[in-house]
Amino acid sequence: MGSRRRKGCSVERVALIATGSELVYGSIQDQNNAFISRSLFNTGLSVVLHSTVGDDVEELKSVFSHAAERAGIIIITGGLGPTDDDHTVEALKDIYDFDLIVDEDGRKRMEAFFRSVDREPIEGDLKMVTVPEGSLLFPNDVGLATGFLIERDGKMFIAMPGVPNEMRPMFQERVLPYLIERFALRVLPSLELKVAMKREAEVNLLVREFAVDFGKIVWGITTSPGLNSVTFVGKDGAPLDENALWAEAERVFGDALLARGSSSIEEEVVRLLRLKGRTLATAESCTGGLVAKKLTDIPGASAGFTGGIIAYGNEVKKKVLEVPGEILENHGAVSEETAAAMARGALLRLKSDYAVAITGIAGPDGGTGDKPVGTVCFGVADGDRVETFARRIMGDRERVRLISALYALDKVRHLLLK
Amino acid sequence: MGSRRRKGCSVERVALIATGSELVYGSIQDQNNAFISRSLFNTGLSVVLHSTVGDDVEELKSVFSHAAERAGIIIITGGLGPTDDDHTVEALKDIYDFDLIVDEDGRKRMEAFFRSVDREPIEGDLKMVTVPEGSLLFPNDVGLATGFLIERDGKMFIAMPGVPNEMRPMFQERVLPYLIERFALRVLPSLELKVAMKREAEVNLLVREFAVDFGKIVWGITTSPGLNSVTFVGKDGAPLDENALWAEAERVFGDALLARGSSSIEEEVVRLLRLKGRTLATAESCTGGLVAKKLTDIPGASAGFTGGIIAYGNEVKKKVLEVPGEILENHGAVSEETAAAMARGALLRLKSDYAVAITGIAGPDGGTGDKPVGTVCFGVADGDRVETFARRIMGDRERVRLISALYALDKVRHLLLK
Numbered sequence: 001m002g003s004r005r006r007k008g009c010s011v012e013r014v015a016l017i018a019t020g021s022e023l024v025y026g027s028i029q030d031q032n033n034a035f036i037s038r039s040l041f042n043t044g045l046s047v048v049l050h051s052t053v054g055d056d057v058e059e060l061k062s063v064f065s066h067a068a069e070r071a072g073i074i075i076i077t078g079g080l081g082p083t084d085d086d087h088t089v090e091a092l093k094d095i096y097d098f099d100l101i102v103d104e105d106g107r108k109r110m111e112a113f114f115r116s117v118d119r120e121p122i123e124g125d126l127k128m129v130t131v132p133e134g135s136l137l138f139p140n141d142v143g144l145a146t147g148f149l150i151e152r153d154g155k156m157f158i159a160m161p162g163v164p165n166e167m168r169p170m171f172q173e174r175v176l177p178y179l180i181e182r183f184a185l186r187v188l189p190s191l192e193l194k195v196a197m198k199r200e201a202e203v204n205l206l207v208r209e210f211a212v213d214f215g216k217i218v219w220g221i222t223t224s225p226g227l228n229s230v231t232f233v234g235k236d237g238a239p240l241d242e243n244a245l246w247a248e249a250e251r252v253f254g255d256a257l258l259a260r261g262s263s264s265i266e267e268e269v270v271r272l273l274r275l276k277g278r279t280l281a282t283a284e285s286c287t288g289g290l291v292a293k294k295l296t297d298i299p300g301a302s303a304g305f306t307g308g309i310i311a312y313g314n315e316v317k318k319k320v321l322e323v324p325g326e327i328l329e330n331h332g333a334v335s336e337e338t339a340a341a342m343a344r345g346a347l348l349r350l351k352s353d354y355a356v357a358i359t360g361i362a363g364p365d366g367g368t369g370d371k372p373v374g375t376v377c378f379g380v381a382d383g384d385r386v387e388t389f390a391r392r393i394m395g396d397r398e399r400v401r402l403i404s405a406l407y408a409l410d411k412v413r414h415l416l417l418k
Numbered sequence: 419m420g421s422r423r424r425k426g427c428s429v430e431r432v433a434l435i436a437t438g439s440e441l442v443y444g445s446i447q448d449q450n451n452a453f454i455s456r457s458l459f460n461t462g463l464s465v466v467l468h469s470t471v472g473d474d475v476e477e478l479k480s481v482f483s484h485a486a487e488r489a490g491i492i493i494i495t496g497g498l499g500p501t502d503d504d505h506t507v508e509a510l511k512d513i514y515d516f517d518l519i520v521d522e523d524g525r526k527r528m529e530a531f532f533r534s535v536d537r538e539p540i541e542g543d544l545k546m547v548t549v550p551e552g553s554l555l556f557p558n559d560v561g562l563a564t565g566f567l568i569e570r571d572g573k574m575f576i577a578m579p580g581v582p583n584e585m586r587p588m589f590q591e592r593v594l595p596y597l598i599e600r601f602a603l604r605v606l607p608s609l610e611l612k613v614a615m616k617r618e619a620e621v622n623l624l625v626r627e628f629a630v631d632f633g634k635i636v637w638g639i640t641t642s643p644g645l646n647s648v649t650f651v652g653k654d655g656a657p658l659d660e661n662a663l664w665a666e667a668e669r670v671f672g673d674a675l676l677a678r679g680s681s682s683i684e685e686e687v688v689r690l691l692r693l694k695g696r697t698l699a700t701a702e703s704c705t706g707g708l709v710a711k712k713l714t715d716i717p718g719a720s721a722g723f724t725g726g727i728i729a730y731g732n733e734v735k736k737k738v739l740e741v742p743g744e745i746l747e748n749h750g751a752v753s754e755e756t757a758a759a760m761a762r763g764a765l766l767r768l769k770s771d772y773a774v775a776i777t778g779i780a781g782p783d784g785g786t787g788d789k790p791v792g793t794v795c796f797g798v799a800d801g802d803r804v805e806t807f808a809r810r811i812m813g814d815r816e817r818v819r820l821i822s823a824l825y826a827l828d829k830v831r832h833l834l835l836k
Contacts, residue, residue: 029449
């Protein structure tokens with residue numbers, strides 16, 4: 001149990017509770033429980049239960065109590081907001097009977113915030129900084145509601161705001177360091193690989209080809225569009241030969257393996273551009289700015305990314321990217337020829353070393369027998385040379401656009417690796 | 419409670435349980451609970467709890483029992499597979515003590531499947547078609563594990579495979595029709611409003627100003643960046659006066675209310691551009707293509723969106739958008755003057771009726787005392803007129819970029835409403 005546990009004694013059990021009626025109704029999907037679980041993976045704390053419950057005091061009390069039967073640490077997200085349906089503090093108070101106080105630092109931050117946006121706090125806002133007396137407070141650096149930790153009957157309850165943008169930094173910068181200190185946690189040795197643009201089943205088969213002793217390693221794959229992450233952990237705290245694993249990963253995955261520490265294809269592209277002192281420009285039709293958006297998600301992208309042109313209509317392709325009218329007429333806007341001309345145009349116009357161009361049919365309409373929805377053409381210019389290729393991408397508009405952007409970025413990554 | 423309930427009597431309570439250690443570890447995120455919740459919304463069944471629990475018999479039993487205390491219908495996904503860590507049937511058997519039988523139809527389908535892929539069933543495969551005696555079976559049209567429904571002590575337990583591809587059709591084609599028939603469910607009337615660029619707390623207060631009878635309405639707010647959705651449902655199946663609600667929404671929210679059926683600010687912008695036969699271009703610095711990406715998320719955006727220029731570096735601002743060097747020198751790249759010049763440049767270059775420009779400091783670096791991280795300047799050109807404004811946006815790089823894009827889009831929406 002939370003407060004009674006002796007250091008290093010046994011594995012602490014954790015229950016995670018996301019609150020919010022919109023979550024149990026299914027209007028939106030909770031992301032917080034999975035995020036906290038991932039953050040605790042490798043710490044030695046063991047998450048045994050996720051629950052999601054609506055904004056109702058009786059439901060909350062029942063779920064909090066059940067969680068306290070199953071775990072020593074209960075982490076609650078949501079229900080700290082200003083409105084009538086925020087009940088986390090009230091439900092805890094009903095169970096554990098504490099007094100409430102106002103977090104004065106939080107109140108000051110809140111007042112400063114409202115002044116800065118020329119607004120007055122309104123009814124209910126004070127609720128966001130009202131906390132159990134005697135609790136440990138977690139200031140909110142991004143939003144208004146204060147997080148807190150209260151211990152009762154040997155159980156530790158931690159409450160954080162439900163908005164992921166506020167919860168995540170609070171958890172990583174304040175709650176997790178506290179837990180690590182308090183329970184003398186040590187991070188188990190682990191290694192994470194990122195593999196670009198391969199299917200999960202293929203990655204799974206390839207990992208099995210690693211010449212390592214799998215008797216002493218636990219591993220798992222987390223898949224996201226265009227990227228599979230493989231995490232290796234030493235079994236039962238066994239040491240992990242990271243160098244041997246990395247060497248096998250390089251041997252088996254080759255260029256599909258992202259550099260150590262890179263967490264996405266776009267991050268790797270920005271890193272390589274800086275490293276090589278080269279610049280990139282984009283010319284996008286069907287992806288409509290997604291490639292540029294992904295590049296500029298990365299802080300410091302400006303060092304290697306000069307800019308982009310979104311040539312959604314043919315007029316912009318002709319006038320701004322200087323794609324010759326004959327190419328558009330003879331080959332169509334979705335063609336490798338047009339993609340090549342777009343890349344050349346971007347290079348010239350935006351004065352970069354490389355340019356990548358995308359033109360395709362994202363759907364749902366616009367497909368033809370010849371060029372069905374999902375047909376996407378790419379052009380990559382490197383000085384005078386322009387390389388083109390085409391792909392057929394399955395799925396809806398969103399997926400076609402996303403996978404197209406990733407193909408483009410991964411092509412640039414390969415060029416930069418040469 | 420499940421089996422004892424008389425038709426039309428009261429709202430049936432439902433608990434959803436996703437099983438799988440990979441889910442509580444956070445390696446992958448459960449999608450099943452949210453899917454089932456969404457499918458049940460408006461049916462009159464009330465989902466009160468989601469839980470996710472690992473593949474451990476004792477944990478499963480505890481969660482199943484707690485769910486049965488809170489709900490009459492318990493829907494379990496996962497744990498029906500062939501491997502040692504599939505325990506759903508075992509945990510239920512421990513609680514309710516039933517006999518097991520083999521689903522012979524399921525066994526035949528399984529054998530036919532293995533013949534078709536030239537493989538033999540292996541140890542454990544039979545587990546996928548082993549079900550409680552006396553249960554109602556849900557054949558699996560896509561995979562191998564049979565779903566089932568068993569009632570005990572007035573509680574209804576429904577078990578389905580965890581793989582979403584198998585669970586979804588089983589739920590929609592077999593389980594949901596059964597529940598609709600069994601409990602004489604009907605879809606409840608509901609109305610959803612979308613309110614742009616207001617804080618949740620403010621929306622909450624404003625809804626309370628609606629001159630309607632809240633004794634007969636249940637409502638809730640779902641918040642996402644830049645947008646609050648308010649859903650109204652008739653209480654206990656009471657009819658909903660949608661026109662009266664809509665009139666109140668228009669009165670109270672004014673221009674912040676999105677048109678009926680529009681689900682986002684960008685969708686509304688694209689709709690209004692088409693409706694008015696006008697065109698828009700974008701000039702983005704700190705948002706790096708996000709405004710254009712959002713516009714082109716909407717199918718048919720090409721009718722009103724001509725294109726955009728991502729002027730990440732000052733060179734592109736000068737050379738492509740023709741922002742005068744003196745403006746950049748005298749006012750800085752992040753200034754309303756530069757934003758105005760960028761908007762003018764985009765209008766000219768991309769030949770559109772309107773142009774919107776954004777330049778700001780998204781962070782984490784680049785802030786100054788004068789212009790801290792989060793300072794963002796906007797310019798909107800409408801023919802000869804250019805309007806500018808500036809905002810201070812709290813949060814990390816991702817949030818500053820997202821909220822900036824939404825301010826820009828919402829400004830354009832307001833222009834188009836005039």
